[in-house]
Amino acid sequence: xxxxxxxxxxxxxxxxxxxxxxxxxxxFVRPFTVQYPEERLSWPARSRGRLVLPKDPAIGKxxxxxCLLCQRTxxxxxxxxxxxxxxxxxxxxxxxxxxxxxxxxxxxxTEVCPFDALRMSHEHELAVWDKALLKRHLQAETLxxxxxxxxxxxxxxxxxxxxx
Amino acid sequence: xxxxxxxxxxxxISREWLVGLASSLGLAPVVGEAxxxxxxxxxxxxxxxxxxxxxxxxxxxxxAHMQARLGPMRVGWHGxxxxxxxxxxxxxxxxxxxxxxxRGLYRAAPYLVFVAGFLALIALPWDRGVAPVQLNVGxxxxxxxxxxxxxxxxxxxxxxxxxxxxxxxxxxxAQMISFExxxxxxxxxxxxxxxxxxxxxxxxxxxxxxxxxxQPIGFLVFLTSAVAETNRNPFDIPEAESELTAGFHxxxxxxxxxxxxLAEYVNMFVLSMLGATLFFGGWxxxxxxxWFWMMAKTGVILFLFYWFRWTFPRLRSDQLMDLSWKVLxxxxxxxILVTGLxxxxxx
Amino acid sequence: xxxSPMPPLDQAPALATETLTxxxxxxxxxxxxxxxxxxxxxxERVVSAQPDFGYVHRGMEKMAEALTYPQYIYLTDRLDYLSxxxxxxxxxxxxxxxxxxxxxxxxxxxxxxxxxxxxxSSHLVWLGSMGMDLGxxxxxxxxxxxxxxxxxxxxxxxxxxxxxxxxRIGGVSRDLPAGFADQARKFLRYFERxxxxxxxxxxxxxxxxxxxxxxxxLDPAIARSHAVTGPSLRGSGMxxxxxxxxxxxAYPEFQFDVVTRADGDALARYQVRVEEMKxxxxxxxxxxxxxxxxxxxxxxxxxFKPPVGEAYARVExxxxxxxxYLASDGTVKPTRCRIRVPSFANLSVLPKLLAGVKVADVVxxxxxxxxxxxxxxx
Numbered sequence: 046x047x048x049x050x051x052x053x054x055x056x057x058x059x060x061x062x063x064x065x066x067x068x069x070x071x072x073f074v075r076p077f078t079v080q081y082p083e084e085r086l087s088w089p090a091r092s093r094g095r096l097v098l099p100k101d102p103a104i105g106k107x108x109x110x111x112c113l114l115c116q117r118t119x120x121x122x123x124x125x126x127x128x129x130x131x132x133x134x135x136x137x138x139x140x141x142x143x144x145x146x147x148x149x150x151x152x153x154x155t156e157v158c159p160f161d162a163l164r165m166s167h168e169h170e171l172a173v174w175d176k177a178l179l180k181r182h183l184q185a186e187t188l189x190x191x192x193x194x195x196x197x198x199x200x201x202x203x204x205x206x207x208x209x
Numbered sequence: 210x211x212x213x214x215x216x217x218x219x220x221x222i223s224r225e226w227l228v229g230l231a232s233s234l235g236l237a238p239v240v241g242e243a244x245x246x247x248x249x250x251x252x253x254x255x256x257x258x259x260x261x262x263x264x265x266x267x268x269x270x271x272x273a274h275m276q277a278r279l280g281p282m283r284v285g286w287h288g289x290x291x292x293x294x295x296x297x298x299x300x301x302x303x304x305x306x307x308x309x310x311x312r313g314l315y316r317a318a319p320y321l322v323f324v325a326g327f328l329a330l331i332a333l334p335w336d337r338g339v340a341p342v343q344l345n346v347g348x349x350x351x352x353x354x355x356x357x358x359x360x361x362x363x364x365x366x367x368x369x370x371x372x373x374x375x376x377x378x379x380x381x382x383a384q385m386i387s388f389e390x391x392x393x394x395x396x397x398x399x400x401x402x403x404x405x406x407x408x409x410x411x412x413x414x415x416x417x418x419x420x421x422x423x424q425p426i427g428f429l430v431f432l433t434s435a436v437a438e439t440n441r442n443p444f445d446i447p448e449a450e451s452e453l454t455a456g457f458h459x460x461x462x463x464x465x466x467x468x469x470x471l472a473e474y475v476n477m478f479v480l481s482m483l484g485a486t487l488f489f490g491g492w493x494x495x496x497x498x499x500w501f502w503m504m505a506k507t508g509v510i511l512f513l514f515y516w517f518r519w520t521f522p523r524l525r526s527d528q529l530m531d532l533s534w535k536v537l538x539x540x541x542x543x544x545i546l547v548t549g550l551x552x553x554x555x556x
Numbered sequence: 557x558x559x560s561p562m563p564p565l566d567q568a569p570a571l572a573t574e575t576l577t578x579x580x581x582x583x584x585x586x587x588x589x590x591x592x593x594x595x596x597x598x599x600e601r602v603v604s605a606q607p608d609f610g611y612v613h614r615g616m617e618k619m620a621e622a623l624t625y626p627q628y629i630y631l632t633d634r635l636d637y638l639s640x641x642x643x644x645x646x647x648x649x650x651x652x653x654x655x656x657x658x659x660x661x662x663x664x665x666x667x668x669x670x671x672x673x674x675x676x677s678s679h680l681v682w683l684g685s686m687g688m689d690l691g692x693x694x695x696x697x698x699x700x701x702x703x704x705x706x707x708x709x710x711x712x713x714x715x716x717x718x719x720x721x722x723x724r725i726g727g728v729s730r731d732l733p734a735g736f737a738d739q740a741r742k743f744l745r746y747f748e749r750x751x752x753x754x755x756x757x758x759x760x761x762x763x764x765x766x767x768x769x770x771x772x773x774l775d776p777a778i779a780r781s782h783a784v785t786g787p788s789l790r791g792s793g794m795x796x797x798x799x800x801x802x803x804x805x806a807y808p809e810f811q812f813d814v815v816t817r818a819d820g821d822a823l824a825r826y827q828v829r830v831e832e833m834k835x836x837x838x839x840x841x842x843x844x845x846x847x848x849x850x851x852x853x854x855x856x857x858x859x860f861k862p863p864v865g866e867a868y869a870r871v872e873x874x875x876x877x878x879x880x881y882l883a884s885d886g887t888v889k890p891t892r893c894r895i896r897v898p899s900f901a902n903l904s905v906l907p908k909l910l911a912g913v914k915v916a917d918v919v920x921x922x923x924x925x926x927x928x929x930x931x932x933x934x
Contacts, residue, residue, distance in 0.1 A: 067694075077704075
């Protein structure tokens with residue numbers, strides 16, 4: 046019985062020492078923390094940040110045709126498009142209003158857009174003091190296709206084909 | 210040959226200077242002594258605050274790196290001034306008293322807890338011949354003055370009018386009373402070897418061999434009980450934040466909370482110093498001044514405290530009692546028995 | 557030399573004592589969210605425990621009636637937020653059953669990969685918080701570091717770290733990006749040695765074993781009668797795992813063990829989950845190796861209108877059986893959605909498990925049953 050007692054206490058002690066060894070080893074390993082505002086991690090191409098309506102360099106404006114698919118797809122009604130018609134009778138988005146406060150960044154709008162006019166940028170520091178600033182009129186943004194943040198979604202021509 | 214003059218020399222000189230000053234002003238020498246005592250107390254209090262800051266900063270950094278984190282990094286170089294900022298925050302914060310609290314007791318408890326740790330600090334040997342107060346029964350004194358702390362915690366737990374606090378206070382009382390026994394018993398072996406209760410004498414007796422080599426079991430029992438006495442993980446059941454939110458100090462905030470915090474670290478420091486004194490040979494060490502060796506050895510034990518806390522899970526209260534009464538206390542008795550036998554055989 | 561046991565409290569000499577009612581929660585570190593336990597305490601002993609919940613009730617079932625089927629997928633992420641993919645999976649499975657859609661094989665593999673990674677990350681979070689409940693803080697930071705790597709993988713795959721919105725009715729939203737497979741394999745290689753580290757710091761630790769062994773023993777009969785599922789049930793020795801017993805998706809094609817432990821205590825549930833992490837890693841490795849070519853999305857009409865009818869689909873989620881019941885009236889929105897969540901059923905054994913234990917054991921039992929409060933409240 047005494048022998049068993051000794052072996053048990055020995056094992057218990059050894060298990061504690063093993064645990065101590067793990068933490069001691071970690072003491073000399075570089076910490077995992079990233080000091081956020083100074084150090085930043087890179088965002089993968091598909092990361093979903095703020096919604097943007099980028100300019101197409103080919104036509105000098107956004108590609109939106111005000112088909113309202115995104116508006117209807119959005120589960121939170123965070124997109125509000127004012128439809129306008131130009132001289133040729135073609136529809137375009139007179140005002141593309143994005144309610145950032147309702148957006149959950151689910152990405153359904155960008156997925157459903159048949160003209161690939163909508164993208165999710167990598168902008169993510171979106172906190173503001175004034176709630177009114179959360180109503181973003183996307184056409185005022187100047188982002189353009191082909192910029193570093195852009196590259197997540199397939200081009201419309203490529204359709205659902207496999208990505209690289 | 211030592212590189213620095215003995216600290217004891219400095220203290221003797223300043224004391225003589227104070228007494229001389231008092232007599233030259235036409236006052237009784239006792240006035241000089243009294244002023245000296247007050248200055249010493251204030252200095253000790255300041256030292257207390259500094260020690261706690263260093264200890265807390267050290268703990269935060271060590272625990273952070275053990276956890277693959279960085280710890281405080283923003284205030285000052287690598288967060289060195291974080292503790293100053295925290296202190297300011299705690300001092301200027303409003304200390305509310307909950308409406309269900311027993312007001313007088315609620316106010317008194319933090320100071321009671323702190324004073325217990327503080328009183329212990331004055332008898333410790335900081336260097337050869339240096340202790341704020343020299344006592345020939347220093348060890349006995351240390352063990353005695355630590356006791357009101359548990360009273361303070363019990364009062365805090367009860368007077369807060371919070372159920373978590375009450376549970377925490379009761380747990381603490383049970384825990385500290387049971388661990389006082391093995392703690393004291395574990396030190397008896399050392400006392401038997403040195404044949405004295407005087408802390409300076411105890412250190413002097415370790416000039417050749419530190420007692421950790423002669424009393425390894427005593428040291429183990431002492432270390433375990435010391436961790437339990439200071440309510441630290443794995444024995445932090447009075448606080449046990451995953452069970453009792455913050456245990457006995459759940460309802461405390463601001464400066465009153467700061468006193469609990471101070472007391473926890475001062476207690477830890479006192480017990481570490483006690484360990485360094487009794488088992489690591491105190492201020493003995495080559496070349497460097499005694500106080501350096503004392504602090505270095507204290508630091509080693511403090512690191513053990515940190516290390517345990519950030520590695521182990523917490524014991525349950527009944528398992529804690531089992532450990533104290535069924536493991537540590539018998540071990541300490543065996544230790545005493547063996548030490549006594551060996552001493553008798555040698556003579 | 558057995559010490560004479562303490563007489564039960566009701567036979568002890570009369571001493572005027574009364575029980576203490578302790579509201580543990582809704583804000584409490586160990587309830588892992590806004591849940592309340594009404595504990596009646598006799599000293600440190602729990603006399604009775606009654607869980608009270610609903611603090612984060614969002615009306616998820618009712619919300620389904622206002623949204624179209626594809627619109628609802630992103631909301632299922634917010635049920636059990638640690639295993640989002642698995643919630644999406646059961647919802648999509650219900651929709652596919654309703655409309656009779658065949659999912660392409662590559663999509664099924666992608667679902668398995670993401671689902672098992674999700675289970676792995678969920679168990680990692682649980683492992684860390686289990687340690688923290690028992691007072692060991694350090695495992696939490698380690699497991700969160702590992703989980704971060706899984707989240708990075710998801711970030712690469714679908715652009716979000718927790719609310720993925722990755723699965724679609726009839727497939728998944730996107731194929732694997734370049735470099736995903738390599739990074740995933742790298743993680744799996746890294747993960748291989750981790751269980752040993754966890755063993756060293758937690759599983760083998762004498763204090764930890766003392767706290768977990770024999771605590772909160774869940775009798776298999778009680779587990780069955782209370783519809784407990786998942787690792788909590790398998791810890792009681794019953795090998796019920798939908799991936800094996802009711803195979804869906806591509807699971808029949810993979811080698812894995814259904815982990816069980818006979819003891820039924822907190823330690824058994826703990827061991828089951830730790831072992832399941834290894835099995836999940838095993839499945840992911842197999843799926844990455846055997847990933848077939850092809851489409852990732854079946855042909856589904858843009859406006860998804862299932863025929864009139866009803867369907868119930870369930871998957872083995874990280875915490876047990878997670879199921880969606882959908883009733884369709886032929887329109888784009890379901891007329892009724894009912895969600896079967898594992899945490900809710902697992903919670904029902906709490907009063908039985910908690911009666912008579914110590915306060916400290918309450919957190920061990922809570923931790924070992926692994927609840928997610930938003931899932932309970934829905």
